[in-house]
Each structure stands twice: as C-alpha cells, then as structure tokens.
Amino acid sequence: MPQNPGHDGQEPWWKGTRGEWLVIWQFVLMGLVFFGPRAIGGFPAWPFPFPETCLRLGDVLMVAGGVLFVSGLVRLGPALTAMPMPKEGAPLVQHGPFRLVRHPIYSGVVVLGIGYALATQGWLTLGYAALLFGLLDVKSRREERWLVERFPEYPEYQRRVRRLIPFLY
Secondary structure, eight states: OOOOOOTTSSOOGGGOTTSHHHHHHHHHHHHHHHHSOSSOTTSOSOOSSOHHHHHHHHHHHHHHHHHHHHHHHHHHGGGOOSSSSOOTTOOOOOSGGGGTBSOHHHHHHHHHHHHHHHHHTOHHHHHHHHHHHHHHHHHHHHHHHHHHHHOTTHHHHHHHSBSSSTTTO
C-alpha cells in the first residue's frame, strides 16, 4: 500500500523529513531554559560563589546572545526557516554574523540561555542550556549535510568559519 504523502507530494510533517523533530525538541528545551524550574527542591538554589558577578556576567551574555540571535535573523531575511533543511532557492549567507559562526542564531540562543541561567542563578537552567547546546549541535550537523549538497562552496566556508563558538568550535 502506498504511503500517504502530504498535499504537495512531500511526506507529512510528522515524519520529520526536513528535521521537524529537531525543531520540536529545540522549542521544548528553549521553554525549559526560560520558563522551567531553576532548581530541584532540597538542593541549594545557587551553589556557585560570587552571585553578584554571575548576575552581571549573565546580563552581558544575554545582551551578546540577543544581538547575535537578532543579527542572524535579520541577515537571513527571507531565507529564514526553523527547519534545518534550507529553503529552496535560498542563497548561502556568509556575511555579517555568519562571518563569526556558521549558525549565529543557534549560538545566540545558547549564549542568551547561559546568560539567563547566570542572571537568574538557576543551576538547573544552566543544565537546560547545555542540553540545548547539544541539540543545536546535532541540528546544525544535519543542516550542514543539506548545505554541502546544495552549495559547492560550503565545505570551504566550513574550513574558514567555526560552527557554534567563534574561533573555537
């Protein structure tokens, strides 16, 4: 019996052929970072020293992450999609924040999440941000396989620019 593709001949969204499940998990983890519990009952709320320093560093990281996130959104413009599969006909963007990291939106969300965890002094929030980083690393790897297929110049861009952490990773 033939499979039941969507109206446009593509697989239904729930089969995840464009990375839909990665996006769903991304939003779940983002929700946990910003709205989830910050600590578990019985454990100290913030066991780290220097809470005032953490607050200030968190504020700086939230601003930096927000700037990176928004500048990535703006630079992608109409090519923007939540799915890791690039939009058909979208150009390869290598300027602006894409000169620092190949995935500035992902990087910005993680930096913002880490900053939020420090500012709110939530050790569990810091853990959610680490999980989000791991998921976005997996999502970016899947996205890059599609980008390599679509753009012959992408491997050179990969050699030149780091994936998620400027100059490091």
